[in-house]
Amino acid sequence: MxxxxxxxxxxxxxxxxxxxxxxxxxxxxxxxxxxxxxxxxxxxxxxxxxxxxxxxxxxxxxxxxxxxxxxxxxxxxxxxxxxxxxQSSEIWAAVNIYPFTPTLASEIYAQSEKWGHKNTRKANMVSIGMMRNKGMSAALTVQVNENGIAQDLLTLIVPIMHLETVGSAYRVVREVVDTAITATTRTRWHTITTKIDTEYFIDIFEKCEDIMKRHDNRENILWSIAVQHFQKSFINATKESPIFNALGLDIHIRMEWETPDDDAALEEAAYELGTLAEAEARKRGILNDFIYLNYADGKQRVYERSxxxxxxxxxxxxxxxxxxxxxxxxxxxxxxxxxxxxxxxxxxxxxxxxxxxx
Ligand SMILES: Cc1cc2nc3c(=O)[nH]c(=O)nc-3n(C[C@H](O)[C@H](O)[C@H](O)COP(=O)(O)OP(=O)(O)OC[C@H]3O[C@@H](n4cnc5c(N)ncnc54)[C@H](O)[C@@H]3O)c2cc1C
Structure with missing residues (x-):
């Protein structure tokens, strides 16, 4: 269109x-x-x-x-x-990838707290992912402005990859998102919803890194923990949707690989990371019930929880x-x-x- x-x-x-x-x-x-x-x-x-x-x-x-x-x-x-x-003539989007350090993670998570539930600005969407590929950890940020207005990036640290454009949603998908995020055929996701807590996000990534180090020698595997906000304007616009419990963030763990022989081990690993993230959020009192169906693992109780x-x-x-x-x-x-x-x-x-x- x-x-x-x-x-x-x-x-x-x-x-x-x-x-x-x-x-x-x-x-x-x-x-x-x-x-x-x-x-x-x-x-x-x-x-x-x-x-x-x-x-x-x-x-x-x-x-x-x-x-x-x-x-x-x-x-x-x-x-x-x-x-x-x-009406949507042009939107702005920027995708950045940075080498992972705890300092960088603290900075971008803290920045992202501004986009949480209390945020009343309607035009901006922010997602953050911590990911690991070929034994190296990196942070990914995706920022979008629905009015086509360029925004300050979440950090001034120089990224290793930067893509930015203003254009139709179609152009943004093709030129920015598709270039930065390649989807493979073998994948497993797991999701929870929490309140915003920078310390938790960093801890949980480091805990998951420890678990996933034993899979570093598998070829072409990429896993990530991504965080995106169900901000106030989003929740207000959902009306009849079942999002009553989702006053916070969606966190999803995404595992991707290419070799069929890795299926069992990596499906199990994705489940292990997801249950760890959930148990830790529950322990810290920041877990919400809501589970976003499209990011859930097949074993998660989407209806019973959401x-x-x-x-x-x-x-x-x-x-x-x-x-x-x-x-x-x-x-x-x-x-x-x-x-x-x-x-x-x-x-x-x-x-x-x-x-x-x-
Ligand atoms: C790389 C990647 C990026 C993603 N990004 C986003 C995102 O930005 N936002 C988001 O919300 N989700 C996202 N997702 C999740 C996505 O929404 C789900 O994977 C969704 O199921 C994709 O829809 P599909 O029709 O392609 O899936 P399919 O695998 O074809 O279908 C999923 C399920 O829906 C059923 N179904 C499909 N079509 C119909 C129909 N016409 N009638 C009845 N049932 C039907 C199928 O039987 C199946 O059970 C992403 C997933 C990936 C892998």
């Missing part, structure tokens, strides 16, 4: 598709002002398990429409999303109405299932026996 100077809330890297992104929430550059991508969807065309096709919007199947704001694979297959658009009991009951009622036989639980293995029905009970029991929930 670049030629028309309009945009909508989509992924921030080309490899992210439309379906999964919008059905798990969707954090876009515009989220600072527009909430999740799902908040911009005004109509879903859905194929139900009884092979009928329905529209879900404010007027038609309104209960399904609400549930589709975080449906995962529970209700149906979406064949069309109608979304609100907004939505209110009232919302859970409503979602279960919608499930019973639109997929009464639980066909999508039986035939559609991916995604996060609502805790309903015997199939899910068996699945939950299997998972519980494999990993204790913290």
């Amino acid at each position: 670049e030629p028309y100077n309009i945009s909508t809330a989509g992924g921030r890297i080309s490899g992210v598709g439309v379906g999964g992104f919008l059905l798990g929430g969707g954090i876009a550059f515009a989220s600072v002002d527009k909430g999740f991508g799902a908040n911009s969807v005004i109509n879903y065309e859905v194929v139900l398990s009884n092979d009928t096709i329905v529209n879900a919007n404010e007027e038609e199947n309104e209960d399904l429409f609400r549930a589709m704001k975080l449906p995962s694979t529970n209700y149906g297959i979406v064949t069309r999303f109608d979304m609100r658009t907004y 939505i209110t009991p009232d919302d859970m009951n409503k979602r279960i009622e919608v499930k019973k109405a639109y997929d009464p036989a639980g066909m999508f639980d039986i035939l559609w293995r991916g995604g996060y299932k609502l805790p309903v029905g015997s199939y899910n009970k068996i699945r939950a029991d299997e998972e519980n026996s494999a990993h204790d929930e913290l």
Whole structure:
């Protein structure tokens, strides 16, 4: 939509598709002002398990429409999303990579505290990642301004890589984000939400570094701990989305590798880092319940942790109405299932026996 100077809330890297992104929430550059991508969807065309096709919007199947704001694979297959658009001629973005030192980390985390929950500025989005690749640690910062206005960088330390541009969201994705962040085919994520705490972020990266040193000799592995803010304007814009508990930051651990032989060890390592980060946040009293579906590990209890009991009951009622036989639980293995029905009970029991929930 670049030629028309309009945009909508989509992924921030080309490899992210439309379906999964919008059905798990969707954090876009515009989220600072527009909430999740799902908040911009005004109509879903859905194929139900009884092979009928329905529209879900404010007027038609309104209960399904609400549930589709975080449906995962529970209700149906979406064949069309109608979304609100907004004027967006140019946005500004800068991506910087720095050699990791504790001093640098303290400085950029402390700067980023300004972008936390109390922040009322609507146009700026900041994400920070600490990462390790080929035995070397580095810090990554991503800064975006929705009005196309260049911002001060989080530190004056000279980066080893600097990319900056002003242009359409499409151009920013292609020229800045895609260049800095390459996605591989083998990846595992784990996520939690916490209050802002610079000391915790630094400690947790160092603890994870210690664990991951034993994997330094594996080829082409990159792991990171990224932090991004659910700032006030973002939360205000989410309205019906299940973000009630998320007054803080999303932290996600991302592990990427290329060799299939490394699958088991690195999937386990990602889980180990995630549970460590969560246990440490809980111990320090900074853990929030919310788990962002699109960054979660398959074993994380997204629905049980992220939505209110009232919302859970409503979602279960919608499930019973639109997929009464639980066909999508039986035939559609991916995604996060609502805790309903015997199939899910068996699945939950299997998972519980494999990993204790913290
Ligand atoms: C490198 C990278 C960067 C990322 N950046 C962001 C980001 O900026 N913001 C963000 O919010 N997330 C981000 N993510 C996470 C991303 O949102 C999820 O991976 C999301 O699932 C991607 O959507 P997809 O359609 O490509 O996924 P898929 O793997 O195709 O689908 C994910 C799930 O959704 C279901 N699904 C897909 N399409 C439909 C449909 N039409 N109807 C019903 N179910 C469907 C699938 O069955 C599957 O269970 C990133 C992920 C990666 C790997």
